[in-house]
Amino acid sequence: LLVTSGRFLFKLEQSLLHKNNLIHELLHRTNNSLQLVLSLVQLSQFEGEYAGENTARLIHLQARIKALGLAQSLISRDYASVSFYTLVQRLVEESPSYEKGERVDIRVEPPDLMLLLDYAVPLCLILNELIMDTQGSAPRISTLAQSKELTLTYTSFSDKELSEQSHILISSLCTHQLGGTLSIASHKPLECSLVIPLDLYRNRIMQ
Secondary structure (H helix, E strand, O other): HHHHHHHHHHHHHHHHHHHHHHHHHHHHHHHHHHHHEEEEEEEEHOOOHHHHHHHHHHHHHHHHHHHHHHHHOOOOOOOOEEEEEHHHHHHHEEEEEOOOOOOOOEEEEEEOOOHHHHHHHHHHHHHHHHHHHOOOOOOOEEEEEOOOOEEEEEEEEOOOOOOHHHHHHHHHHHHHHHOEEEEEEEOEEEEEEEEEEHHHHHHHOOO
């Protein structure tokens, strides 16, 4: 019986190691693909019809691609979760609109909040849109995680408003991918609030 149990545990460990290696390779290849796309977009900035007036759009597109890569680069060693505080902090600091020394108020409760990659990627894209559209302001980003839901609030004192394209993207990511609700107050200060169920993917798997 002990020999059988030992063999079973050994096979289980080998299977887990193989799975982790496959996930690591998948993330590595995905990141390489994103870098290739990013390079092509950067190259387009200096070519013919894409130069000049479309530069701002290309910079925005680059920021979106970088946001996708950032969420994957911060994934934990168990390949299951991402530190949300670190994700928000890095996203703000690496944004093209971020000015060095600019004060950004980030409040994450609990501070060690870990999110599944399935949540981290769309949230990263949502925050990227908000940061890019309200550049030049000192935003306040706060999150509160309770037992079954996450509330994220982004407040900006900038005079700029969300573009129609960003509004559509944020709404789609929040509603369709995260199964949450979205509220945007366009008057100054601009405030965007998302409420997202934390058991969304667990429920989908159980169905």
